[in-house]
Amino acid sequence: TQLLEQSPQFLSIQEGENLTVYCNSSSVFSSLQWYRQEPGEGPVLLVTVVTGGEVKKLKRLTFQFGDARKDSSLHITAAQPGDTGLYLCAGAWYSGGGADGLTFGKGTHLIIQP
Amino acid sequence: DAGVIQSPRHEVTEMGQEVTLRCKPISGHNSLFWYRQTMMRGLELLIYFNNNVPIDDSGMPEDRFSAKMPNASFSTLKIQPSEPRDSAVYFCASQRPDRGYEQYFGPGTRLTVT
Numbered sequence: 066t067q068l069l070e071q072s073p074q075f076l077s078i079q080e081g082e083n084l085t086v087y088c089n090s091s092s093v094f095s096s097l098q099w100y101r102q103e104p105g106e107g108p109v110l111l112v113t114v115v116t117g118g119e120v121k122k123l124k125r126l127t128f129q130f131g132d133a134r135k136d137s138s139l140h141i142t143a144a145q146p147g148d149t150g151l152y153l154c155a156g157a158w159y160s161g162g163g164a165d166g167l168t169f170g171k172g173t174h175l176i177i178q179p
Numbered sequence: 180d181a182g183v184i185q186s187p188r189h190e191v192t193e194m195g196q197e198v199t200l201r202c203k204p205i206s207g208h209n210s211l212f213w214y215r216q217t218m219m220r221g222l223e224l225l226i227y228f229n230n231n232v233p234i235d236d237s238g239m240p241e242d243r244f245s246a247k248m249p250n251a252s253f254s255t256l257k258i259q260p261s262e263p264r265d266s267a268v269y270f271c272a273s274q275r276p277d278r279g280y281e282q283y284f285g286p287g288t289r290l291t292v293t
Contacts, residue, residue, distance in 0.1 A: 096280045107183075107270050107284030108222070115280070153222065157280045166212060166235060167282060171221035 068092070069156055071170035079178050081143055086173045088154035089136045095157050097130055097137045098167070102151040144177045151175070181205070183285035185271050191291045197259040200288045203252055204273030212282060213246055213256050214270040222270070228254065240265075261292045 070089045078084055088097070096115045100108035112121050114130035114137060121128045125148075127140040141148055151174055155167040184203040192198055204211050212227040226236040228248045236246070243262070248254040258265055268289050272282040 098280060100284075105286070107272070107287050109284070110281055113280050166224040166227050166238075168224070169214075169222040
């Protein structure tokens with residue numbers, strides 16, 4: 066069973082600060098995704114990383130996939146109150162026979178205080 | 180385009196009653212996933228379908244849970260009989276055949292079993 070550990074579980078910082086959230090596993094994934102979930106809604110996909118060492122940027126968010134494809138990080142620069150939410154990482158394993166399920170971490174609850 | 184549609188959004192029922200949750204995936208998506216989310220366990224994959232065929236139901240907690248996908252545009256998750264420990268938010272997600280790693284989630288059904 067593939068497991069994903071996310072840290073920290075909770076994070077509350079002031080507007081304008083930088084932060085990094087981590088996602089670690091003992092398994093090698095075909096790809097890793099980051100989702101953001103707001104209260105009362107479903108998770109929304111932010112980014113998918115596939116290649117070891119890959120770095121993707123989405124405005125103030127920088128996502129990195131570890132060289133061994135076992136870990137990932139999300140870095141937010143100059144956090145804003147609108148970044149508040151639950152950030153989930155999810156690992157995918159693709160058997161080639163069709164879509165397979167995602168294994169989700171338990172998430173990081175992020176609060177950005179004005 | 181409409182996103183994944185789930186109904187009902189909220190369900191309150193008494194222990195022992197049958198509960199049916201419904202999902203309409205995004206048109207053209209050929210994979211459908213059912214997840215359950217709780218504070219304690221996070222997001223857990225229950226079952227998923229490829230081209231209407233159940234592929235992996237190992238996440239279904241017990242025989243009280245069953246899922247069907249009679250056609251490409253409709254799926255149900257049924258709990259019979261329901262128990263208080265089934266209280267959670269249940270999400271349905273769908274996936275395109277050409278973007279194997281990207282899942283689109285519905286808004287979820289919040290189930291409370293008293």
